[in-house]
Amino acid sequence: MDEHTMRHVRYPDVFALGDAGSTPNSTTGAAVRKRAPVLVENLLAEFDYSGRPTPSIPPHRDAARPCAVRLATVVPMTAHSETPAPFRIRPATLEDVPAVARVAALTFPDACPPTTPQEAKDEHIARNLNQQVIAGWITDGRHAVHVAVRPEGHDDAGTVLGYVMADLAPEEEPDVTAAVGADVRVGCLSKLYLLPEARGTGAAAALLAAGMAAMREHGLAHAWLGTSVANHRANAFYEKVGFRTVGRRRFMVGGNPEEDNVRLAAL
Numbered sequence: 001m002d003e004h005t006m007r008h009v010r011y012p013d014v015f016a017l018g019d020a021g022s023t024p025n026s027t028t029g030a031a032v033r034k035r036a037p038v039l040v041e042n043l044l045a046e047f048d049y050s051g052r053p054t055p056s057i058p059p060h061r062d063a064a065r066p067c068a069v070r071l072a073t074v075v076p077m078t079a080h081s082e083t084p085a086p087f088r089i090r091p092a093t094l095e096d097v098p099a100v101a102r103v104a105a106l107t108f109p110d111a112c113p114p115t116t117p118q119e120a121k122d123e124h125i126a127r128n129l130n131q132q133v134i135a136g137w138i139t140d141g142r143h144a145v146h147v148a149v150r151p152e153g154h155d156d157a158g159t160v161l162g163y164v165m166a167d168l169a170p171e172e173e174p175d176v177t178a179a180v181g182a183d184v185r186v187g188c189l190s191k192l193y194l195l196p197e198a199r200g201t202g203a204a205a206a207l208l209a210a211g212m213a214a215m216r217e218h219g220l221a222h223a224w225l226g227t228s229v230a231n232h233r234a235n236a237f238y239e240k241v242g243f244r245t246v247g248r249r250r251f252m253v254g255g256n257p258e259e260d261n262v263r264l265a266a267l
């Protein structure tokens with residue numbers, strides 16, 4: 001790899017990090033931490049501000065399918081570490097339902113503005129994030145649910161740390177249709193929630209990548225999501241991974257209207 005760009009010297013559509021890159025520097029976690037932003041920046045340079053691929057590599061100019069989110073996902077490097085990986089991503093099963101419902105109830109309030117009344121949050125959780133609803137997502141074939149779990153080797157192995165739910169057949173969202181056209185198949189990244197201890201670990205990007213992959217495999221071309229305009233951390237995260245704001249929508253939380261950014265990314 002070119003040590004300055006993290007790009008392969010002969011195959012320009014290949015980027016790498018870690019040992020596989022064989023760059024002339026150390027293979028420590030500290031080195032990877034410095035190189036990861038370089039790699040992500042060079043990958044994101046292959047996309048325009050609306051998330052559309054604008055590849056600089058001639059053979060792929062017309063048929064580019066790279067996904068900024070997938071490529072910009074940086075999974076923690078553990079190859080040279082005694083420490084077990086902090087999370088593992090896998091599809092959710094019905095056995096996960098109680099744990100996902102617990103995570104959903106604990107974390108939904110974090111996505112709301114401080115002004116949302118407690119009763120409105122409680123009502124939303126009871127109605128839309130109960131075990132029956134979650135079991136429906138897992139079994140109905142219209143949704144894809146993945147969980148981040150603590151892997152073996154930790155005291156809390158098996159604990160569900162977070163979840164992502166992709167809606168593969170969402171209702172039409174006018175700002176999204178206006179941005180991509182009525183004939184484009186669009187999915188919705190409907191839920192992405194982590195327990196506080198799993199935030200800032202890379203688990204969000206890894207869960208997001210799983211949800212995006214499920215939508216791509218379902219033949220969808222774009223993904224949209226809504227997040228409260230007051231949810232600064234989530235907005236920073238989605239901006240970082242390539243979701244661009246294309247509009248606003250009103251979102252009801254237990255009868256209480258909230259304002260969401262509508263964000264869109266190519267798959």
Ligand SMILES: CC(C)(COP(=O)(O)OP(=O)(O)OC[C@H]1O[C@@H](n2cnc3c(N)ncnc32)[C@H](O)[C@@H]1OP(=O)(O)O)[C@@H](O)C(=O)NCCC(=O)NCCS
Pocket residue numbers: 107108110111192193194195198199200201202203204205226227228231232233234236237240
């Ligand atoms: C949204 C969520 C999944 C993102 O996962 P995460 O692990 O926190 O994301 P990351 O740490 O990778 O990225 C968050 C970014 O926001 C930044 N950030 C943190 N707090 C912030 C704040 N108050 N204002 C602005 N940016 C903030 C972080 O520095 C980070 O950016 P950086 O990587 O450039 O430093 C997670 O925070 C979460 O579960 N939040 C509660 C539930 C929620 O809001 N879900 C989204 C509903 S749509």
